[in-house]
Amino acid sequence: MIGRLNHVAIAVRDIGKAAALYRDVLGAEVSAAVPQQDHGVTTVFITLPNTKIELLEPLGDNSPIAKFLERNPDGGMHHVCYEVEDIRAARDTLKRSGARVLGDGEPKIGAHGKPVLFLHPKDFSGTLVELEQR
Numbered sequence: 001m002i003g004r005l006n007h008v009a010i011a012v013r014d015i016g017k018a019a020a021l022y023r024d025v026l027g028a029e030v031s032a033a034v035p036q037q038d039h040g041v042t043t044v045f046i047t048l049p050n051t052k053i054e055l056l057e058p059l060g061d062n063s064p065i066a067k068f069l070e071r072n073p074d075g076g077m078h079h080v081c082y083e084v085e086d087i088r089a090a091r092d093t094l095k096r097s098g099a100r101v102l103g104d105g106e107p108k109i110g111a112h113g114k115p116v117l118f119l120h121p122k123d124f125s126g127t128l129v130e131l132e133q134r
């Protein structure tokens with residue numbers, strides 16, 4: 001069902017500092033920081049030869065990553081994102097096998113303008129999983 005690893009997301013307190021680390025120390029191709037009001041995060045994308053890294057910094061009062069950073073004050077891996085061909089079909093298959101889909105279960109438009117869903121970390125070895133339609 002799942003295809004390519006689209007990205008690994010890392011939550012950070014200081015996105016400028018984290019972006020500089022990837023650009024200057026690791027020598028990666030790093031995008032500008034983009035505030036995403038609708039998602040409560042500022043994002044930076046780092047393009048690697050085989051996948052991307054998504055840096056996430058909280059934005060606004062109700063950021064979905066605020067609690068994660070309380071528990072992980074140094075930042076840390078927040079989720080992995082796998083590509084799927086048909087997100088609704090993938091959701092229905094996963095639900096039948098007992099996996100929990102977060103929110104109301106309907107795909108939302110994610111940071112790349114494509115439909116996404118999140119799966120409960122307790123059902124996936126303690127890892128928050130994002131599915132993105134290709």
Ligand code: CO
Pocket residue numbers: 007009054079081130
């Ligand atoms: Co993501």
